[in-house]
Amino acid sequence: MSNDPPLPKAFRRVWAAASVSSFGDGVYLTALPLLAASLTRDPLLLSVISAAALLPWLLFGLVGGALVDRWDRRDTMWLTDAARALLLLAAVAGAAAGLLSVPLLIALAFVLGIGQILFDTASTAYLPELLDRDPAKLKPANARLRGSVDVLDGFVGPPSGSLLFTLGRTVPLLVDAVSFLFSSLVIRTLPATAPRPRPARRPLLxxxxxxxxxxxxxxxxxxxxxxxxxxxxxxxxxxxxxxxxxxxxxxxxxxxxxxxxxxxxxxxxxxxxxxxxxxxxxxxxxxxxxxxxxxxxxxxxxxxxxxxxxxxxxxxxxxxxxxxxxxxxxxxxxxxxxxxxxxxxxxxxxxxxxxxxxxxxxxxxxxxxxxxxxxxxxxxxxxxxxxxxxxxxxxxxxxxxxxxxxxxxxxxxxxxxxxxxxxxxxxxxxxxxxxxxx
Incomplete structure (x- = not known):
C-alpha cells in the first residue's frame, strides 16, 4: 500500500483537466505536421511551423513568468485555456471557409505557444499553493500529472491524432479545442487562492x-x-x-x-x-x-x-x-x-x-x-x-x-x-x- 498522504479533492480536478488537455496536445502535435505537409512540401516552411511553437518561450518566457506572479494563477489558467479553445475554433472555421494556409498555421502555433507559457507557468505556481508546499504531497501529485502527460500526450494522443486526421484535416484541431474548453471549465471550479501581498510595481522587464x-x-x-x-x-x-x-x-x-x-x-x-x-x-x-x-x-x-x-x-x-x-x-x-x-x-x-x-x-x-x-x-x-x-x-x-x-x-x-x-x-x-x- 502507498504511504503517500491523501491529496485534496481539488487536485483531482486539476489532474482531470491536465489529463484531457494532455490528450488534446498529443492529438494536435501529431496532426500539425500532417496538416502542414498537406499545404506545402517545402522543408524550410515545415521547420518554421515547428519552430513557431517554441519561439514564444525564447521571446516572452521570462515576461510570462512575471505576469503570472502579478495575476491570479487560477484565473490565468482557465482564461488562457478558454482563449486557446476559441483560437482553435476560429482556425477550424477559417479552414472551412477556405482560408487555411501556411502563414495561418505559423500564427496559430505561435499564439498557442504564448498560451502555453502562461498556462504552464501558472499551473506550476498554483500546485504548491493548493498543496500547502508539502513535499510529501507534491511528489505524488507531480508524479500523477507527469504520468498523465506520458500516457495521453505521448502514447494515446499521437495515434489518435493520426486517425482523426484521416477523418478530416481540421478534426484534430477541433478535438484539441474541446480539450481546452473542458480544462477551462474544470479549472474555473477550483478554489480561489488567498490574495498574495502586492509589492510596489516595478517595470515588467x-x-x-x-x-x-x-x-x-x-x-x-x-x-x-x-x-x-x-x-x-x-x-x-x-x-x-x-x-x-x-x-x-x-x-x-x-x-x-x-x-x-x-x-x-x-x-x-x-x-x-x-x-x-x-x-x-x-x-x-x-x-x-x-x-x-x-x-x-x-x-x-x-x-x-x-x-x-x-x-x-x-x-x-x-x-x-x-x-x-x-x-x-x-x-x-x-x-x-x-x-x-x-x-x-x-x-x-x-x-x-x-x-x-x-x-x-x-x-x-x-x-x-x-x-x-x-x-x-x-x-x-x-x-x-x-x-x-x-x-x-x-x-x-x-x-x-x-x-x-x-x-x-x-x-x-x-x-x-x-x-x-x-x-x-x-x-x-x-x-x-x-x-x-x-
Missing part, C-alpha cells in the same frame, strides 16, 4: 529579470535547471536524426518506428509512478544521481546498438529516468521557491532548458553529417555524463535537505510574523475600544 537572478544565485535551483538544459541538448542531438537512425541502423519501417516511440511513453509513465518510492529509499538527491546515471547509460546504449529491441528498452529506460527527474526536481522547486517568485523562477528554468534544445538539434545534424548517425547519441551521452557530475555536486541529498529545511524555517518565521501582526492589530483595536469607553 525588471520583475522578469528577478526570476533569472534568483535562479542563478541559488546553486541548488541552478543545478536542477542545468540538468534539463544538458538533457534537452543531448536528446535533441539524437532526435534530429532519429527517423534516419531507426531506418538505417535499426532497419525499421513505419510501423516499427511508431512502436519504438511508444516505448518512450511506457517508460515515462513507469518512471513518474516509481519516482516517489525511489526518492523515499535513496533521498531526493540520491534519486536524482541515479536518474542521471541511467540517462547516460541509456543514451550510450542507443548509440551503440543495432538491435531494435535493445533500442526500445534503452528508450524506455531513458524516458523513465527523465520523468523521474522532472517529478522530483519539480517538487523540490515548488517547495523552496518563495510564492511571490514562483512564476518567474519556473519560467527562467524552462527557458534555460528549452533554449538548449535547438542548439542540440543543430549539433546533432552536423555530427550525423561528419561522423555518422551514431555520433549524435554518443556525443549526447557525454553531456548526460556531465549532468551526473552536476547531481553529485549541486543536487546531493545534503544540499536538497538543507534547502528544504531552510524553506520550512522561512515559512514558519513568516507565519510567526503574520501571527504577531494579527495580535498587534487586535490589541490596537482593543485599546481603541477602551479609550472610546473612557
Amino acid at each position: 525588471k520583475e522578469a529579470a528577478d526570476g533569472g537572478r534568483y535562479l542563478l544565485g541559488n546553486p541548488l535551483l541552478l543545478g536542477l535547471s542545468l540538468r534539463p538544459a544538458l538533457g534537452n541538448f543531448a536528446f535533441s542531438a539524437g532526435t534530429s536524426v532519429f527517423v534516419l537512425f531507426a531506418q538505417e541502423k535499426l532497419h525499421l519501417g513505419a510501423a516499427g518506428y511508431g512502436l519504438l516511440l511508444s516505448c518512450e511513453a511506457v517508460g515515462g509513465f513507469l518512471g513518474s509512478m516509481l519516482s516517489a518510492r525511489i526518492s523515499d529509499r535513496l533521498g531526493t538527491g540520491g534519486a536524482l544521481i541515479l536518474t542521471a546515471v541511467l540517462l547516460t547509460v541509456a543514451q550510450t546504449s542507443i548509440g551503440l546498438t543495432s538491435s531494435a529491441v535493445l533500442a526500445g528498452i534503452a528508450l524506455a529506460l531513458r524516458a523513465a529516468a527523465l520523468s523521474g527527474t522532472i517529478v522530483l526536481s519539480g517538487a523540490v522547486r515548488q517547495t523552496i521557491v518563495p510564492d511571490e517568485l514562483m512564476g518567474r523562477v519556473a519560467a527562467a528554468g524552462r527557458l534555460l532548458g528549452l533554449g538548449a534544445a535547438p542548439l542540440g538539434a543543430l549539433l546533432g545534424g552536423w555530427l550525423a553529417t561528419v561522423g555518422g548517425l551514431r555520433a549524435p547519441y554518443l556525443a549526447g551521452a557525454v553531456f548526460l555524463a556531465a549532468s551526473t557530475l552536476i547531481s553529485l555536486t549541486m543536487t546531493s541529498n545534503r544540499k536538497v535537505e538543507a534547502a528544504l529545511a531552510a524553506a520550512e524555517r522561512a515559512r514558519a518565521e513568516s507565519a510567526g510574523r503574520a501571527g504577531d501582526e494579527e495580535v498587534t492589530v487586535a490589541a490596537e483595536a482593543g485599546n481603541r475600544e477602551v479609550r472610546g469607553g473612557d
Whole structure:
C-alpha cells in the first residue's frame, strides 16, 4: 500500500483537466505536421511551423513568468485555456471557409505557444499553493500529472491524432479545442487562492529579470535547471536524426518506428509512478544521481546498438529516468521557491532548458553529417555524463535537505510574523475600544 498522504479533492480536478488537455496536445502535435505537409512540401516552411511553437518561450518566457506572479494563477489558467479553445475554433472555421494556409498555421502555433507559457507557468505556481508546499504531497501529485502527460500526450494522443486526421484535416484541431474548453471549465471550479501581498510595481522587464537572478544565485535551483538544459541538448542531438537512425541502423519501417516511440511513453509513465518510492529509499538527491546515471547509460546504449529491441528498452529506460527527474526536481522547486517568485523562477528554468534544445538539434545534424548517425547519441551521452557530475555536486541529498529545511524555517518565521501582526492589530483595536469607553 502507498504511504503517500491523501491529496485534496481539488487536485483531482486539476489532474482531470491536465489529463484531457494532455490528450488534446498529443492529438494536435501529431496532426500539425500532417496538416502542414498537406499545404506545402517545402522543408524550410515545415521547420518554421515547428519552430513557431517554441519561439514564444525564447521571446516572452521570462515576461510570462512575471505576469503570472502579478495575476491570479487560477484565473490565468482557465482564461488562457478558454482563449486557446476559441483560437482553435476560429482556425477550424477559417479552414472551412477556405482560408487555411501556411502563414495561418505559423500564427496559430505561435499564439498557442504564448498560451502555453502562461498556462504552464501558472499551473506550476498554483500546485504548491493548493498543496500547502508539502513535499510529501507534491511528489505524488507531480508524479500523477507527469504520468498523465506520458500516457495521453505521448502514447494515446499521437495515434489518435493520426486517425482523426484521416477523418478530416481540421478534426484534430477541433478535438484539441474541446480539450481546452473542458480544462477551462474544470479549472474555473477550483478554489480561489488567498490574495498574495502586492509589492510596489516595478517595470515588467525588471520583475522578469528577478526570476533569472534568483535562479542563478541559488546553486541548488541552478543545478536542477542545468540538468534539463544538458538533457534537452543531448536528446535533441539524437532526435534530429532519429527517423534516419531507426531506418538505417535499426532497419525499421513505419510501423516499427511508431512502436519504438511508444516505448518512450511506457517508460515515462513507469518512471513518474516509481519516482516517489525511489526518492523515499535513496533521498531526493540520491534519486536524482541515479536518474542521471541511467540517462547516460541509456543514451550510450542507443548509440551503440543495432538491435531494435535493445533500442526500445534503452528508450524506455531513458524516458523513465527523465520523468523521474522532472517529478522530483519539480517538487523540490515548488517547495523552496518563495510564492511571490514562483512564476518567474519556473519560467527562467524552462527557458534555460528549452533554449538548449535547438542548439542540440543543430549539433546533432552536423555530427550525423561528419561522423555518422551514431555520433549524435554518443556525443549526447557525454553531456548526460556531465549532468551526473552536476547531481553529485549541486543536487546531493545534503544540499536538497538543507534547502528544504531552510524553506520550512522561512515559512514558519513568516507565519510567526503574520501571527504577531494579527495580535498587534487586535490589541490596537482593543485599546481603541477602551479609550472610546473612557
